[in-house]
Amino acid sequence: MIRIAVLADVHGNVPALEAVIEDVTSQQPDGVLVGGDLVGRGPCGKQVVRRITEMGWRSVRGNHEDYLLAFRQQRVKSHWLTAPEWSAARWMADELDEAAARTIEGLPLTLSSHLAPELRLVHGTPRSNSEGIGPWTSRQQVEAHFSEVPEPVLVCGHTHRPLECRLPTGMVVNVGAVGLPFNRDRRAQYALFQLDGEKAKVEFRRVEYDIDQTIRDYETSGFLSHGGATARLLMLELEKAAPFLVPFIEWARAKGVTPLEEELGAFRQFYDPDEPFRAFACRLRELQESSRSVPKPPKAPKPLSP
Numbered sequence: 001m002i003r004i005a006v007l008a009d010v011h012g013n014v015p016a017l018e019a020v021i022e023d024v025t026s027q028q029p030d031g032v033l034v035g036g037d038l039v040g041r042g043p044c045g046k047q048v049v050r051r052i053t054e055m056g057w058r059s060v061r062g063n064h065e066d067y068l069l070a071f072r073q074q075r076v077k078s079h080w081l082t083a084p085e086w087s088a089a090r091w092m093a094d095e096l097d098e099a100a101a102r103t104i105e106g107l108p109l110t111l112s113s114h115l116a117p118e119l120r121l122v123h124g125t126p127r128s129n130s131e132g133i134g135p136w137t138s139r140q141q142v143e144a145h146f147s148e149v150p151e152p153v154l155v156c157g158h159t160h161r162p163l164e165c166r167l168p169t170g171m172v173v174n175v176g177a178v179g180l181p182f183n184r185d186r187r188a189q190y191a192l193f194q195l196d197g198e199k200a201k202v203e204f205r206r207v208e209y210d211i212d213q214t215i216r217d218y219e220t221s222g223f224l225s226h227g228g229a230t231a232r233l234l235m236l237e238l239e240k241a242a243p244f245l246v247p248f249i250e251w252a253r254a255k256g257v258t259p260l261e262e263e264l265g266a267f268r269q270f271y272d273p274d275e276p277f278r279a280f281a282c283r284l285r286e287l288q289e290s291s292r293s294v295p296k297p298p299k300a301p302k303p304l305s306p
């Protein structure tokens with residue numbers, strides 16, 4: 001029997017990563033893999049990349065590795081390089097050093113392990129690192145993703161919500177997030193697999209960490225003061241273990257306003273993180289219709305997915 005730990009979505013949260021390193025070490029697995037999104041959505045991406053490299057843990061490339069590389073290499077729309085609503089992305093891209101940038105650029109989109117040939121790791125799905133498998137994904141869709149890999153255990157991250165889906169011929173597991181969970185549990189989360197040929201078991205582990213230190217990192221690094229509305233919303237995500245950034249951008253788009261800090265108060269009055277997504281989407285449509293008669297300010301940017 002082989003035991004493999006898989007962690008994902010650290011998002012520049014060093015205290016959460018250190019707590020997981022300690023827990024993984026105590027569990028003594030045969031191998032450790034990382035499901036991407038080491039950087040982005042948090043202040044200490046460079047340190048996270050360095051620490052994962054020091055541990056000798058291999059990682060796939062998440063969508064946030066791609067986003068920050070696109071900003072560093074100026075492969076984004078030209079106004080994103082100056083617009084205030086993209087200040088957090090620019091700050092996080094600048095925070096990386098050359099070594100970190102080179103490391104994340106070299107990460108593969110999928111990984112397997114010689115220790116566990118029955119396991120395939122991706123960030124989002126086998127075809128994309130910016131689409132996810134979550135509780136809302138239909139069984140039919142899960143089966144379609146599963147059919148794209150030959151291995152009987154498909155492991156992913158990206159949605160920041162742990163999930164286990166058993167299929168007749170194997171299983172799909174989302175390991176949740178280390179640095180920014182969205183399942184209303186602030187603890188750092190990862191998964192420990194027991195693999196024995198066709199049989200596979202997963203244990204979802206949740207680790208307490210010093211979240212106050214992460215908040216201090218937001219402040220002392222300069223991320224909070226330079227990252228605009230995005231940094232404030234990411235800190236809320238950290239504190240509440242729920243999504244705020246993408247709902248804010250969707251709300252701004254529906255309302256026809258630029259997603260800046262001065263809009264946060266109105267958004268907080270509109271948004272309830274515990275409201276079912278369908279009900280929120282329905283209210284957004286109503287908001288969009290009621291905003292149509294109002295003259296339009298500049299269009300809000302397309303939201304970045306988790």
Ligand SMILES: [Fe+2]
Nearest residue numbers: 009037158306
């Ligand atoms: Fe993520």
